[in-house]
Amino acid sequence: MAELLERGRTIFEGQIDFEGQHKAELLTTTLLGISGFVAFVIGYLLQDIRLTLAIGLGGTALTFIAVVPPWKAYNKHPIAWLPAEGTEAGNDSPIIVDGKKASEGVSNLNAYNLQ
Amino acid sequence: MHSTLVRAQNVFGFFTTVAFIVGALVAVTGYFSLPSDGNSLDVSVDLKNVQVARGRPHYYSSKREEYAQIRFDLDADLSPLFTWNTKQVFLYIMASYPPSVSSASRDSKKKGSSPSPNPGPSNAIIYDKIITSRDEAHLELRNQRSKYQITDISGRIANRHNATLEVAWNVQPWVGALTWGTSSEGRSKAFAFPALKSTGAGGGGAATATKKKNVAGEQTMGSAAPAA
Numbered sequence: 001m002a003e004l005l006e007r008g009r010t011i012f013e014g015q016i017d018f019e020g021q022h023k024a025e026l027l028t029t030t031l032l033g034i035s036g037f038v039a040f041v042i043g044y045l046l047q048d049i050r051l052t053l054a055i056g057l058g059g060t061a062l063t064f065i066a067v068v069p070p071w072k073a074y075n076k077h078p079i080a081w082l083p084a085e086g087t088e089a090g091n092d093s094p095i096i097v098d099g100k101k102a103s104e105g106v107s108n109l110n111a112y113n114l115q
Numbered sequence: 116m117h118s119t120l121v122r123a124q125n126v127f128g129f130f131t132t133v134a135f136i137v138g139a140l141v142a143v144t145g146y147f148s149l150p151s152d153g154n155s156l157d158v159s160v161d162l163k164n165v166q167v168a169r170g171r172p173h174y175y176s177s178k179r180e181e182y183a184q185i186r187f188d189l190d191a192d193l194s195p196l197f198t199w200n201t202k203q204v205f206l207y208i209m210a211s212y213p214p215s216v217s218s219a220s221r222d223s224k225k226k227g228s229s230p231s232p233n234p235g236p237s238n239a240i241i242y243d244k245i246i247t248s249r250d251e252a253h254l255e256l257r258n259q260r261s262k263y264q265i266t267d268i269s270g271r272i273a274n275r276h277n278a279t280l281e282v283a284w285n286v287q288p289w290v291g292a293l294t295w296g297t298s299s300e301g302r303s304k305a306f307a308f309p310a311l312k313s314t315g316a317g318g319g320g321a322a323t324a325t326k327k328k329n330v331a332g333e334q335t336m337g338s339a340a341p342a343a
Binding site for chain 1: 116117118119120122123125126129130133134136137140141144198199200289290
C-alpha cells in the first residue's frame with residue numbers, strides 16, 4: 001500500500017533532473033516565443049486575426065505537451081548521490097570534507113538516523 | 116521546473132506574456148491600418164423629407180412633445196475601415212441643430228449676469244447600423260425612414276433652422292482601442308425642421324416602437340382637448 005502511494009506521488013510530482021530542468025526552461029521560452037511570432041506574422045500577412053489566435057493557442061498547447069509531463073528525455077542525467085553511511089558501500093567510500101575524513105562524527109549521527 | 120505543477124505554472128506564465136505582446140502588436144498594426152482621415156472615405160447623406168408631429172414619450176405619459184421624423188438618402192463605402200483587427204463598425208447618422216433659445220436663457224439665469232457661453236449644437240441619432248463584415252460595408256439607402264424619432268430636451272423641435280444630418284462611425288476592433296470618425300463629405304446641406312403638423316395622424320409623432328398606439332392616443336387626446 002505504502003509502495004503504491006509512493007509510486008502515485010512520484011507520477012503526480014513528475015520530478016525531472018537538473019539537466020532536464022534546463023532543457024524544459026529553454027524549450028518553454030523558444031516554443032512560446034516562436035509560436036507567438038509566427039502567429040502574428042502569418043496572421044498579418046494573410047490579414048486573418050482568427051489564424052493568429054489559432055496558431056498562438058496551438059503553439060501554446062504544443063508547449064504544454066512538450067514541457068509539462070516528465071518525459072524520459074528530462075531524466076537522462078540522474079544525480080549520483082553518495083552512498084549512505086553505515087551501508088556496506090558507504091563504509092568503503094568515506095566522506096571527505098576539506099581533505100579530512102568526516103566519517104567519525106557522521107557515523108554517530110547515523111546511529112540515530114537509522115532508527 | 117522540477118515538478119509537473121511548477122512546469123505548468125511556468126509555461127502558462129510565459130504564455131500570458133506572449134499573448135500580451137502579440138495582442139499589443141495586433142492593436143498597433145490595426146490602428147495604423149485604418150484610414151488616418153475620414154475624408155478619404157466615400158460617404159454622403161442627403162435629407163429627403165422631414166416632418167414634425169406631437170406625440171408622447173410613452174403610452175402612459177401625460178407629457179406631449181414634438182417629434183421629428185426624417186427620411187434620408189445615404190451612400191457610404193466603409194470597407195477601408197475593415198482592417199485585419201476590425202470586429203465591427205457602428206455607423207450612425209446624427210441630426211445636429213443649434214440648442215433651443217429657451218434652454219440657453221434658462222442657463223444664463225442660473226449662472227447670474229454673465230452671458231452663457233455658446234453651448235454648441237445638440238446632436239441626436241436618427242439612424243444606426245452595425246456592420247460586421249467588409250461585404251456589408253457598402254451602403255446605398257434611398258428615402259430611408261429614420262429608426263428613431265427625435266425631440267429636443269425642451270420638448271420642442273419645430274421651426275428650428277440650421278440643422279444638418281451628419282454621418283459618423285465607430286470602429287470596434289478585436290484587440291485595442293475604439294476609434295471614432297466623421298467625414299466632411301458626410302454632412303447634408305442645412306435644413307429647417309418644419310412647423311408642427313396640425314393633426315396627429317400620419318407621419319411621425321411617436322418616440323418608441325409603439326407608434327400605432329401613440330397615433331391612436333393622439334386622436335383620442337385630440338377629441339378630448341381640441342385646443343391643442
